[in-house]
Amino acid sequence: xxxxxxxxFVLLQHWLVSFLPTGLHPVAGVLLAVVAIxxxxxxxxxxxxxxxxxxxxxxxxxxxxxxxxxxxxxQPIADGxxxxxxxxxxxxxxxxxxxxxxxxxxxxxxxxxxxxxxMGRNMVLVDMDAGLLFxxxxxxxxxxxxxxxxxxxxxxxSLLGAMRAVAQMISYEVILLLSSVTVVMMAGSLSLTKIVAxxxxxTHGLSHWYIFTPWGCAGxxxxxxxxxxxxxxxxxxxxxxxxxxxxxxxTEYSGFKFALFFLGEYLAMFSISGLGTTLFLGGWSAxxxxxxxxxxWIWFFSKLMLSIFGFxxxxxxxxxxxxxxxxxxxxxxxxPICLLNLFVAAAWRxxxxxxxxxxxxxxxxxxxxxxxxxxxxxxxKIRPRSYRYAE
Amino acid sequence: MLGEGIIKGLTETAxxxxxxxxxxxxxxxxxxxxxxxxxxxxxxxxxxxVYDGPEALAGLRCTSCQICEKExxxxxxxxxxxxxxxxxxxxxxxxxxxxxxxxxxxxxxxQICVEVCPFESIKMNTEFELATTxxxxxxxxxxxxxxxxxxxxxxxxxxxxxxxxAKLAAEKAKFDAKAKAVADAAAAKAAxxxxxxx
Numbered sequence: 001x002x003x004x005x006x007x008x009f010v011l012l013q014h015w016l017v018s019f020l021p022t023g024l025h026p027v028a029g030v031l032l033a034v035v036a037i038x039x040x041x042x043x044x045x046x047x048x049x050x051x052x053x054x055x056x057x058x059x060x061x062x063x064x065x066x067x068x069x070x071x072x073x074x075q076p077i078a079d080g081x082x083x084x085x086x087x088x089x090x091x092x093x094x095x096x097x098x099x100x101x102x103x104x105x106x107x108x109x110x111x112x113x114x115x116x117x118x119m120g121r122n123m124v125l126v127d128m129d130a131g132l133l134f135x136x137x138x139x140x141x142x143x144x145x146x147x148x149x150x151x152x153x154x155x156x157x158s159l160l161g162a163m164r165a166v167a168q169m170i171s172y173e174v175i176l177l178l179s180s181v182t183v184v185m186m187a188g189s190l191s192l193t194k195i196v197a198x199x200x201x202x203t204h205g206l207s208h209w210y211i212f213t214p215w216g217c218a219g220x221x222x223x224x225x226x227x228x229x230x231x232x233x234x235x236x237x238x239x240x241x242x243x244x245x246x247x248x249x250x251t252e253y254s255g256f257k258f259a260l261f262f263l264g265e266y267l268a269m270f271s272i273s274g275l276g277t278t279l280f281l282g283g284w285s286a287x288x289x290x291x292x293x294x295x296x297w298i299w300f301f302s303k304l305m306l307s308i309f310g311f312x313x314x315x316x317x318x319x320x321x322x323x324x325x326x327x328x329x330x331x332x333x334x335x336p337i338c339l340l341n342l343f344v345a346a347a348w349r350x351x352x353x354x355x356x357x358x359x360x361x362x363x364x365x366x367x368x369x370x371x372x373x374x375x376x377x378x379x380x381k382i383r384p385r386s387y388r389y390a391e
Numbered sequence: 392m393l394g395e396g397i398i399k400g401l402t403e404t405a406x407x408x409x410x411x412x413x414x415x416x417x418x419x420x421x422x423x424x425x426x427x428x429x430x431x432x433x434x435x436x437x438x439x440x441v442y443d444g445p446e447a448l449a450g451l452r453c454t455s456c457q458i459c460e461k462e463x464x465x466x467x468x469x470x471x472x473x474x475x476x477x478x479x480x481x482x483x484x485x486x487x488x489x490x491x492x493x494x495x496x497x498x499x500x501x502q503i504c505v506e507v508c509p510f511e512s513i514k515m516n517t518e519f520e521l522a523t524t525x526x527x528x529x530x531x532x533x534x535x536x537x538x539x540x541x542x543x544x545x546x547x548x549x550x551x552x553x554x555x556x557a558k559l560a561a562e563k564a565k566f567d568a569k570a571k572a573v574a575d576a577a578a579a580k581a582a583x584x585x586x587x588x589x
Contacts, residue, residue, distance in 0.1 A: 055408065058407065058408045058411045058412070059404045059407050059408050060407065061407055061410075061411050061417045061418055061419065062411075062418070062420055063418060063420045063422070313401065313405070314401075316404050316408075317397075317400045317401050317403075317404045318400065369393070370392070370393075373392065373393030373394070374393070376393070377393060
């Protein structure tokens with residue numbers, strides 16, 4: 001069912017482009033879509049910062065910002081003016097060129113990821129056959145910018161933060177990729193539009209989202225953990241752990257460059273949530289066939305915002321991990337389950353329809369989780385934090 | 392079970408999140424400029440000088456003994472002793488401060504001046520809105536700015552002030568009784584001398 005409201009942005013783009021000569025149509029169409037993405041997501045970022053601060057405040061039984069504008073909604077404007085008017089400081093011994101490039105590279109690399117995300121029916125900037133691969137290639141280059149920032153600052157805290165960031169991001173990148181590979185195995189394609197199309201089917205009115213399968217559910221949880229680590233969000237915010245490292249790799253950044261880092265971090269959060277939505281939550285498709293009348297882009301963005309709420313909720317709940325806990329968790333706990341999940345997904349594929357595959361796949365995953373959890377906890381690698389105080 | 396604690400934590404924060412919208416008693420924030428809570432009795436900010444009677448400078452309890460000036464750890468008190476004397480609350484002739492200044496940009500609110508004052512003269516104020524556009528002169532409080540009536544002291548620290556008032560009243564009674572005894576003895580002596588002479 002394709003209604004006008006569903007295609008409103010596509011129609012708008014066509015209408016605007018139709019004023020130009022025919023030869024310019026493809027270029028103008030792409031430019032228009034780029035402008036829309038580059039304009040929309042920073043606006044969403046501004047709004048999210050307020051919602052995050054208010055959400056965290058509510059989690060702590062506080063009110064949150066409520067002074068600037070109605071319900072504090074104009075707070076990002078005040079924050080923006082503040083960061084724009086601040087002095088832009090470059091340390092004397094810093095590598096000025098790299099120091100300047102780092103935030104730019106970050107924002108550019110993060111924006112590139114949006115190019116392949118299908119944000120609604122027919123709403124994808126570049127429908128690439130290897131979209132997922134392109135996305136991960138772009139995602140990996142954010143690590144470069146983080147290290148550029150840390151290295152060029154000539155500050156030990158920055159460098160420590162950057163080294164932590166690189167170690168963390170590379171470790172969790174493996175999990176991010178391996179948990180996505182299951183989806184690629186099932187959909188049989190690296191194209192994100194095809195992955196969404198594979199999930200946009202209904203039996204008995206229920207959708208075929210991958211999260212509604214045992215391997216998909218496990219994959220989604222692991223993807224979510226890896227995504228949190230990949231975007232340096234709490235509880236994996238070691239690279240910028242302010243109690244240990246001042247501010248990590250962006251210690252030496254002020255004013256607008258710092259704002260760019262902030263923007264990059266949130267944009268990365270949006271894009272990785274968007275990818276998670278696409279891979280496991282059916283992208284822009286509705287959960288029930290009966291709800292198909294709601295425009296597809298509303299589904300995509302509501303799922304995106306729900307994921308963002310999840311990020312905020314986690315941030316308001318969990319304390320920061322220690323470096324060794326972080327590494328043990330990635331390599332010794334999630335990675336084995338991730339690899340197992342590949343076999344489970346294969347089993348799911350070849351066992352055919354029926355209830356048997358549900359039982360077998362769920363049992364294997366739960367057994368692996370419990371067994372690995374118990375052994376790790378007994379070995380004392382993953383356990384509740386214990387504190388030692390000076391006598 | 393691994394992950395149990397995380398689930399527990401997430402439910403707790405979710406309860407806070409939704410609860411704060413439905414139960415007003417969860418929110419403890421006082422929205423300060425519009426909303427205020429009465430200062431606590433034991434609150435202390437910067438010192439002030441107590442005076443008795445209607446007139447500030449005439450009724451100052453301070454006798455310019457300068458103990459507080461010497462005891463002040465950050466040395467924020469400056470006192471200049473008077474040349475002449477004036478009667479204190481019992482009527483005894485005492486020096487008074489010709490200048491008494493406290494630099495509240497230096498003061499650390501330790502209350503040591505209050506502890507050492509033998510005349511119950513210097514006490515802690517609860518006034519905290521002291522912002523000024525002049526950070527040097529505006530934060531150096533002069534004698535007339537520091538002087539506050541005993542009624543004000545009674546209002547901000549009722550329990551403490553009542554005890555101080557009782558103590559001072561007892562001292563005055565004792566002083567009066569002694570003065571009366573001295574006067575009586577003098578009168579008796581005078582009478583005796585007069586008798587002898589007669």
